[in-house]
Amino acid sequence: xxxxxxxxxxxxxxxxxxxxxxxxxxxxxxxxxxxxxxxxxxxxxxxxxxxxxxxxxxxxxxxxxxxxxxxxxxxxxxxxxxxxxxxxxxxxxxxxxxxxxxxxxxxxxxxxxxxxxxxxxxxxxxxxxxxxxxxxxxxxxxxxxxxxxxxxxxxxxxxxxxxxxxxxxxxxxxxx
Numbered sequence: 001x002x003x004x005x006x007x008x009x010x011x012x013x014x015x016x017x018x019x020x021x022x023x024x025x026x027x028x029x030x031x032x033x034x035x036x037x038x039x040x041x042x043x044x045x046x047x048x049x050x051x052x053x054x055x056x057x058x059x060x061x062x063x064x065x066x067x068x069x070x071x072x073x074x075x076x077x078x079x080x081x082x083x084x085x086x087x088x089x090x091x092x093x094x095x096x097x098x099x100x101x102x103x104x105x106x107x108x109x110x111x112x113x114x115x116x117x118x119x120x121x122x123x124x125x126x127x128x129x130x131x132x133x134x135x136x137x138x139x140x141x142x143x144x145x146x147x148x149x150x151x152x153x154x155x156x157x158x159x160x161x162x163x164x165x166x167x168x169x170x171x172x173x174x175x176x
Contacts (some may be wrong), residue, residue: 004040
């Protein structure tokens with residue numbers, strides 16, 4: 001199969017994150033608005049062209065005050081830096097349907113290489129006769145590496161917000 005352009009089916013895709021809160025629990029959230037330019041052979045991603053764009057202001061963690069704080073200059077500074085991006089630079093097949101997807105991840109004005117573990121979920125035909133493909137990808141980043149360093153010390157020791165952010169992406173894509 002040759003490469004083909006695909007677009008994200010937003011109704012069947014998800015971009016989530018989780019971070020430690022008070023060093024004892026986890027806060028989970030999503031970015032509701034994101035898109036990708038993908039030109040690929042879903043059964044062999046090794047030469048795929050992939051670029052994700054994430055709307056920072058679309059952050060949703062089920063707490064309006066927290067979401068507004070995350071949009072502020074203390075964290076993402078969404079007014080000044082409205083988009084995060086990921087551009088693939090290298091893709092290595094590690095198993096039948098698994099890959100290491102490395103690329104340049106930009107948050108605010110900081111770009112760093114990040115590697116996602118990717119699994120090809122397969123393909124199917126939706127009720128309208130369109131063949132769709134699915135992928136899952138996961139990684140972990142240190143938010144301080146991207147200039148997201150705000151925190152608050154706790155009276156009992158430790159800090160309010162953990163440094164490690166787990167990111168999980170679930171994509172269903174249609175031919176473009």
